[in-house]
Amino acid sequence: MLRQMPANAGTPAAHTPAMPPAPRPLAHRPYEDVQGLLAGTLFVALGALMFAQAKLLTGGTAGIALLVTIVSINLVGDQLRDVLNPRLKK
DSSP states (O other), rough: OOOOOOOOSSSSOOOOOOOOOOOOOOOOOHHHHHHHHHHHHHHHHHHHHHHHTOOOOHHHHHHHHHHHHHHHHHHHHHHHHHHHGGGGGG
């Protein structure tokens, strides 16, 4: 059975209250960042261990070299951006 829409369905009602402002995101502390990094590292290590036990993990040296390369390029790029971007200077 089809329902019909009321005639004033597309117009806002005068008595509709305004939406409250969106809440500010909660700030977190540096130890929570460390906790998140440690938990993520633990999960990755556990996954790597499970793959190794199942004989599905190969190329460990190449993978570690790729990981170190990507992380170091990312860190160097972040530092260069911080130093060279004039809009970030206070």
